[in-house]
Amino acid sequence: MFGDHHTTWATPMNQFWSQRARELSPYVPGEQPRVANLIKLNTNESPFGPSPLALEAMRAAAADTMRLYPDPEATSCARRSPPIMA
Numbered sequence: 065m066f067g068d069h070h071t072t073w074a075t076p077m078n079q080f081w082s083q084r085a086r087e088l089s090p091y092v093p094g095e096q097p098r099v100a101n102l103i104k105l106n107t108n109e110s111p112f113g114p115s116p117l118a119l120e121a122m123r124a125a126a127a128d129t130m131r132l133y134p135d136p137e138a139t140s141c142a143r144r145s146p147p148i149m150a
Contacts, residue, residue, distance in 0.1 A: 078086065097104055105111065114122075
Protein backbone atom coordinates (compact mmCIF):
# COMPACT_ATOMS: atom_id res chain seq x y z
CA MET A 65 0.00 0.00 0.00
CA PHE A 66 2.65 2.57 0.98
CA GLY A 67 5.05 1.60 -1.79
CA ASP A 68 2.57 2.42 -4.54
CA HIS A 69 2.46 6.20 -4.89
CA HIS A 70 -0.58 5.98 -7.15
CA THR A 71 -2.71 4.50 -4.37
CA THR A 72 -6.16 6.08 -4.20
CA TRP A 73 -6.67 7.12 -0.61
CA ALA A 74 -10.25 6.73 0.52
CA THR A 75 -10.54 9.85 2.64
CA PRO A 76 -13.09 12.64 2.55
CA MET A 77 -10.24 15.16 2.15
CA ASN A 78 -8.70 13.80 -1.06
CA GLN A 79 -11.21 15.80 -3.12
CA PHE A 80 -9.28 18.90 -2.00
CA TRP A 81 -5.83 17.53 -2.90
CA SER A 82 -4.04 18.78 -5.96
CA GLN A 83 -2.86 16.31 -8.59
CA ARG A 84 0.68 16.84 -7.32
CA ALA A 85 -0.38 15.93 -3.76
CA ARG A 86 -2.10 12.80 -5.02
CA GLU A 87 1.10 11.69 -6.76
CA LEU A 88 3.40 12.13 -3.75
CA SER A 89 5.06 9.08 -2.28
CA PRO A 90 4.89 8.69 1.50
CA TYR A 91 8.10 9.09 3.48
CA VAL A 92 10.05 5.86 3.88
CA PRO A 93 12.46 5.96 6.82
CA GLY A 94 16.03 4.79 6.37
CA GLU A 95 17.57 1.81 8.07
CA GLN A 96 17.01 1.68 11.81
CA PRO A 97 19.63 -0.77 13.14
CA ARG A 98 18.70 -2.72 16.23
CA VAL A 99 22.14 -2.96 17.81
CA ALA A 100 22.68 -2.48 21.54
CA ASN A 101 24.61 0.70 22.47
CA LEU A 102 24.43 2.07 18.92
CA ILE A 103 23.09 5.53 18.22
CA LYS A 104 22.42 6.18 14.56
CA LEU A 105 22.62 9.81 13.53
CA ASN A 106 20.72 11.12 10.55
CA THR A 107 22.43 13.30 7.96
CA ASN A 108 21.20 16.47 9.67
CA GLU A 109 22.53 15.45 13.10
CA SER A 110 25.97 15.83 14.63
CA PRO A 111 27.53 14.34 17.76
CA PHE A 112 29.40 17.62 18.29
CA GLY A 113 26.49 20.02 18.79
CA PRO A 114 26.25 23.46 17.20
CA SER A 115 29.41 25.38 16.39
CA PRO A 116 30.37 28.31 18.63
CA LEU A 117 29.65 30.68 15.73
CA ALA A 118 26.14 29.24 15.34
CA LEU A 119 25.50 29.60 19.07
CA GLU A 120 26.70 33.21 18.96
CA ALA A 121 24.41 33.98 16.01
CA MET A 122 21.42 32.38 17.74
CA ARG A 123 22.05 34.32 20.95
CA ALA A 124 22.38 37.56 19.00
CA ALA A 125 19.13 36.89 17.13
CA ALA A 126 17.22 35.73 20.20
CA ALA A 127 16.69 39.14 21.73
CA ASP A 128 14.40 39.63 24.71
CA THR A 129 11.51 40.18 22.31
CA MET A 130 11.64 36.51 21.27
CA ARG A 131 9.55 35.66 24.33
CA LEU A 132 6.66 37.81 23.06
CA TYR A 133 3.92 36.89 20.62
CA PRO A 134 4.21 38.62 17.27
CA ASP A 135 1.90 41.46 16.31
CA PRO A 136 -1.22 39.64 15.03
CA GLU A 137 -1.92 42.48 12.58
CA ALA A 138 1.68 42.72 11.29
CA THR A 139 1.47 46.50 11.70
CA SER A 140 5.09 47.30 10.79
CA CYS A 141 4.83 45.16 7.65
CA ALA A 142 1.50 46.70 6.69
CA ARG A 143 2.95 50.21 6.99
CA ARG A 144 5.69 49.35 4.47
CA SER A 145 3.42 47.54 2.03
CA PRO A 146 1.48 49.24 -0.74
CA PRO A 147 -2.26 49.43 -0.18
CA ILE A 148 -4.33 46.53 -1.49
CA MET A 149 -6.40 47.43 -4.51
CA ALA A 150 -9.99 46.25 -4.10
